[in-house]
Amino acid sequence: MNTFITGKVVTLGNNVDTDQIYPGRYLDIVNHREIGKHCLEGVDPAIVQNFTPGDIIAAGTNFGCGSSREHAVIALLNMGAAAVLAESFARIFFRNAVNLGLPLLVCKGISKKVENGQRIELDVKVGTVKVESTGEVIACEKIGDYAMDILNAGGIKPLIRKKMENRR
Amino acid sequence: MHAIQKILAKACGQSSVKTGEIIMAKIDFAEVNDLYPQTIYSFREMLGQRVWDKDRVAFVFDHYAPAPTIKAAQIHKEMREFVKENQLTYHFDTNAGVCHQVMPEAGLIYPGMIIAATDSHTTTHGAFGALGTGVGATDMATIxxxxxxxxxxxxxxxxxxxxxxxxxxxxxxVILSILGSIKADGAVYKAISFTGSYVDQLDVSGRMVICNMAVEMGAKTAYMQPNDKVLEYVASRAVRQYEIQYTDDDYSYSESHIFDISNLSPQVAFPHSVDNVRSIETAGKIKVDQCLIGTCTGGRIQDIAAAAEILKGKKIAAEVRLLVVPASSEVLKECVRKGYLQELAEAGATFATPGCGPCLGAHEGILAPGEVCVTASNRNFPGRMGSTEACLYLASPATVAASALTGYLTDPGTF
Known part of the structure; x- marks a missing residue:
């Protein structure tokens, strides 16, 4: 995984739950590209229309609360989200993101410190966000070593696949 | 140590565990519901061939029971093939019910175990002194x-x-009032241990309701020390020997919240958040279109009995739809035996297949823009039961039944 990520911010509010990230009526879709087309439709269907691959989500508290649906992370990845920053994450969402290699950082105060459309630079490994226009550096929580190793490998699938191949 | 820590220590072969430590835990049972064929795809992508133990994995068809779309039917078909290929001992098809209800009924939940399932409400099993936690599809595939x-x-x-x-x-x-105080992110990443005199005497069904909604505070798991009612329930059902874990007397919690419910009145979570909770007296006059009794939170025999008690010999309001979805086939059969279905049907109720019903907006009672539903289920997020312009009010089955009678959000104490 590239631990330096640069992109344009798309801001969201508090408690954006998995029904808003990926509405229940689409849960029978299995094609990942199709899943991506409905990303954040429960917040505003215009978000996916205006999203540029490589954009970074910056949300408030408890992002991804609710259901265990991995579709939420699959949708964000396939919409082209490069990373997700939030004041806090719901735990199943956090695990799902790590498992599928979607970089994410807990970043206290982020929703007040960045604006929609601003360009930012992330250092996922160190845990910092730099606002390009002002040069302000915002310290985030460092990802735990165990989760970081999974993210670095591009998610848990390549890790387990390697283990399985070695076993043969 | 706390009982939860003892369960985790045992599962990773250590004598103790510390908060924050990462452990590799042995899972006693893994359960997959029918929203997640991705579990099978991830399993194959990671070169999985056979599940690690055919007695410890089960599929439950509940979110799409019976299949509402061709895509959902295809998911069921692929899952049935996987079940057959792996010769799984337990399988719960569209005639079973909601996973969190059918697993305990089948004796697959017992004190001291760890159950992981592809559903956030797996915290329900804390009712039995088990450690239940929800996981995503790829986590499940690794298990x-x-x-x-x-x-x-x-x-x-x-x-x-x-x-x-x-x-x-x-x-x-009770759990709604707690949610209103602790809030939707009040226990993120944490385990909740429910204690106190109310919990000590509470029946199995009531314990399940409270642990079920622990996840709405963000909890990883919930725990209640098994009482006699739990042990009696488990004794006739458990498929394995079990060991109950106990919290040491000198254990001290990182935080404690104390509630007295002696003077509590019925509670309602207003749109669009589970923690937007008010007492029914302060709710005001709210007209409802649909009333739902069912799901892994409010579809057990005690819930349907409470509704039947209020609705027996009466008729629901003219412009209201009352939808009843028993949590499982076992619950359905008991409702038939006790005459509740007859009473509810005569009152004007509509019934759907035991399972999740319309709770997650997949089928069986979807809401149109502008409609209002008072529901015994667990989530009132925007769009949860259909249109993002519909409004969901979370309440007890008794409040839902009383509201069906009047057509407005109503205190069950009125009847």
């Missing part, structure tokens, strides 16, 4: 390959509930 899951040992917070509930105040009211 299906290895029988293990990496876990961070959580901080444990105590929620102590004391007192005796007034008449018409159900366990759902």
């Amino acid at each position: 299906m390959i290895s029988g293990e899951l990496w876990l961070r040992v959580p901080e444990i917070v105590e929620i102590q509930i004391n007192g005796k509930a007034p008449q018409h105040v159900m366990p759902k009211d």
Whole structure:
């Protein structure tokens, strides 16, 4: 995984739950590209229309609360989200993101410190966000070593696949 | 140590565990519901061939029971093939019910175990002194390959509930009032240990309601020390020997929240958040279109009995739809035996297949823009049951039944 990520911010509010990230009526879709087309439709269907691959989500508290649906992370990845920053994450969402290699950082105060459309630079490994226009550096929580190793490998699938191949 | 820590220590072969430590825990049972064929795809992508133990993995068809779309039917078909290929001992098809109800009924939940399932409401099993936790599809696939899951040992917070509930105040009211105070992100990453005199005497069904909604505070898992009612339930059902874990007397919680429910009144979570909770007296006049009794939160025999008690010999309001979805086939059969279905049908109720029903907006009672539903289920997020312009009010089954009679959000104490 590239631990330096640069992109344009798309801001969201508090408690954006998995029904808003990926509405229940689409849960029978299995094609990942199709899943991506409905990303954040429960917040505003215009978000996916205006999203540029490589954009970074910056949300408030408890992002991804609710259901265990991995579709939420699959949708964000396939919409082209490069990373997700939030004041806090719901735990199943956090695990799902790590498992599928979607970089994410807990970043206290982020929703007040960045604006929609601003360009930012992330250092996922160190845990910092730099606002390009002002040069302000915002310290985030460092990802735990165990989760970081999974993210670095591009998610848990390549890790387990390697283990399985070695076993043969 | 706390009982939760003892369960985790045993699962990773250590004598103790510390908060924050990452452990590799052996999983006693893994359960997949029918929203997640991705579990099978991830399993194959990671070169999985056979599940690690055919007695410890089950599929439950509940979110799409019976299949509402061709795509959902295809998911069921692929899952049935996987079940057959792996010769799984347990399988719960569209005639079973909601996973969190059918698993205990089948004796697959017992004290001291760890159950991981692809559903956030797996915290329900804390009712039995088991450690239940929700996981995503790929996490589940890794369990299906290895029988293990990496876990961070959580901080444990105590929620102590004391007192005796007034008449018409159900366990759902109790947990809603707690949610209103602790808030939707009040226990993120943490484990909740429910204690106190109310919990000590509570029946199995009520314990399940409270642990079920622990996840709405963000909890990783919930725990209640098994009482006689739990042990009696489990004794006739458990498929394995079990060991009950106990919290040491000198254990101290990272935080404690103490509630007395002796004077609680029925509670309602207003749109669009589970923690937007008010007492029914302050709710105002709210007209409802649909009333739902069912799901893994409010579809058990006690819930349907409470509704039948209120609705027996009466008719629901003219412009209201009352939808009843028993949580499982076992619950359905008991409702038939006890005459509740007849009473509810005569009152004007509509019934759907035991399962999740319309709770997650997949089928069987979807809401149009502008409609209002008062529901015994667990989530009122925007769009949860259909249109993002519909409004959901979470309440107890008794409040839902009373509201069906009047057509407005109504205190069950009125009847």
